[in-house]
Amino acid sequence: GAGVSQSPSNKVTEKGKDVELRCDPISGHTALYWYRQSLGQGLEFLIYFQGNSAPDKSGLPSDRFSAERTGGSVSTLTIQRTQQEDSAVYLCASFRSGVSGANVLTFGAGSRLTVL
Amino acid sequence: DAKTTQPPSMDCAEGRAANLPCNHSTISGNEYVYWYRQIHSQGPQYIIHGLKNNETNEMASLIITEDRKSSTLILPHATLRDTAVYYCIVRVGMPGNTPLVFGKGTRLSVIA
Numbered sequence: 001g002a003g004v005s006q007s008p009s010n011k012v013t014e015k016g017k018d019v020e021l022r023c024d025p026i027s028g029h030t031a032l033y034w035y036r037q038s039l040g041q042g043l044e045f046l047i048y049f050q051g052n053s054a055p056d057k058s059g060l061p062s063d064r065f066s067a068e069r070t071g072g073s074v075s076t077l078t079i080q081r082t083q084q085e086d087s088a089v090y091l092c093a094s095f096r097s098g099v100s101g102a103n104v105l106t107f108g109a110g111s112r113l114t115v116l
Numbered sequence: 117d118a119k120t121t122q123p124p125s126m127d128c129a130e131g132r133a134a135n136l137p138c139n140h141s142t143i144s145g146n147e148y149v150y151w152y153r154q155i156h157s158q159g160p161q162y163i164i165h166g167l168k169n170n171e172t173n174e175m176a177s178l179i180i181t182e183d184r185k186s187s188t189l190i191l192p193h194a195t196l197r198d199t200a201v202y203y204c205i206v207r208v209g210m211p212g213n214t215p216l217v218f219g220k221g222t223r224l225s226v227i228a
Binding site for chain 2: 004033035042043045048056058059091093103104105106107108109110
């Protein structure tokens, strides 16, 4: 697609429920990031997929968080047993890897998660 | 990635040039300077990048000092819509093996 698409744009859930957030990167972009941003805070790195390499999961805050990327394209971020502190905007970004020179991230509009 | 230092906040009068500084004294020869901005409630947006030479595009200009230890992003005629958090990032050109991490940036307030 023309841009990075994320869904849902807004999700309200109850504490303890599982949620899935989806990211559809730009066609041809082989590298993908997930970040989250709590209200009034900066961007917090969560996970990084680059091509066929093992993902860098060093930013995931707990084992309740997981992400996968199927077929090198669409990615799903799953949060199990949600807690109120998980409330944030979850942002996905993609870029073309394997291209020499500068790399530029293109971000989606984000998924706003509210855990009641 | 080289560490960057930015002022936490700046004000600029509408119509004036906004000059946002960034220090990156430990930059390596193969690292680029990137600028992104995040307008409230939106995802970050790429602005410009450079390696050694000054760069200009439709959004902004990037001035990099000769020793590459600092740079300035210039918005030539700031508007209210330029109010945002501006992030300066220094990173190698290839995707790299480490995550791209955003610092706290500079919160630019454009005042009417």
